[in-house]
Amino acid sequence: MIQDILIYIFVALFGLCIGSFLNVVIYRTEEEKSFAKGRSFCPSCKHSLNWKDLFPVFSFLFLGGKCRYCREKISIQYPLVELVTGLIFVLILNFKFEILNQFEIFQFLNIIFWFYVASVLIIIFVYDLKHYLIPDNVLFPAIIIAGIYRIFEICLPAIGQGFSVSLLNYFYAILIGAGFFFAIWFVSQGKWMGFGDVKLAILLGLILGFPNILVGLFLSFLFGAIIGVLLMVLQKKEAKSEVPFGPFLIFGTFVALFWGTDLISWYLNLIL
Ligand SMILES: [Zn+2]
Structure with a gap:
């Protein structure tokens, strides 16, 4: 039982991280850049992002939805994509799989x-x-x-x-x-x-x-x-x-x- 809950929490957090990556893929596709290389940066001021800025959802909440460096508003797309990805990954686990014993x-x-x-x-x-x-x-x-x-x-x-x-x-x-x-x-x-x-x-x-x-x-x-x-x-x-x-x-x-x-x-x- 506790094991099941841990797997769900793990998959939810994994989904948040993948959601963060999907935002990068979307951005790089928009800019027609390769998403395989290069560090993450603020789309507005191009400042490289610190590890502290890369926690899905939490960084957005902690920074009040603004870039740490230029105070420009960060699009709500970023936390939304992360949350939705986390939610859908949990739904996939729930509907498509017996708990992986x-x-x-x-x-x-x-x-x-x-x-x-x-x-x-x-x-x-x-x-x-x-x-x-x-x-x-x-x-x-x-x-x-x-x-x-x-x-x-x-x-x-x-x-x-x-x-x-x-x-x-x-x-x-x-x-x-x-x-x-x-x-x-x-x-x-x-x-x-x-x-x-x-x-x-x-x-x-x-x-x-x-x-x-x-x-x-x-x-x-x-x-x-x-x-x-x-x-x-x-x-x-x-x-x-x-x-x-x-x-x-x-x-x-x-x-x-x-x-x-x-x-x-x-x-x-x-x-x-
Ligand atoms: Zn910025």
Whole structure:
């Protein structure tokens, strides 16, 4: 019991640190710099950051959301990405894994894969929200790695953790997801939906499979409609103005990933 709690605390702290790294990846992608080398620095005054400035969330709170050197405000994006990453890592541990009692190499690789997928989705969420663009250099490797994971899952059921083990499921999911957005993109000639959403849907199909992709898509449009109406009511956006759809797709995917099966059985109980 105490061991379980310790593992959850460890994963939460690990998530905060990875979240801090994701902020660096987002920043370096924005500046088109390599994120493999170079020290962290303040985006405003370019002062190198001390080890004291690099504690996720805590540094932000301690410094009152301002840079220690130039007193410039630090974007709320930094602590938010860290907190959300920590939360999602804990949810992954909770929903996808029995508590890791004994070290098992496939379980270890499995959890690393899901942490990686979550990280990619968080980066794309923030990037699309800020720049209306889905970075290919983050998305494409993820599609390849998720594809390899699904193929391995069929070959080595030990990785599979009771997931559905038919490649066709993922094939259908990609066909439905990417096909759907391709149709919208094609009909509207890129006005209603960007081509980035078509490519993103390939990854989401590999993550969710069929029929969970339907839950993910449904939730995305539901959240999109709710937020769209709210923005119009608050008159922040004109009805016509552009809102990136990627963040909604990713939010819907996370909800479907964790609660999709429950939602499907709840819905089936409702109509049958
Ligand atoms: Zn500064």
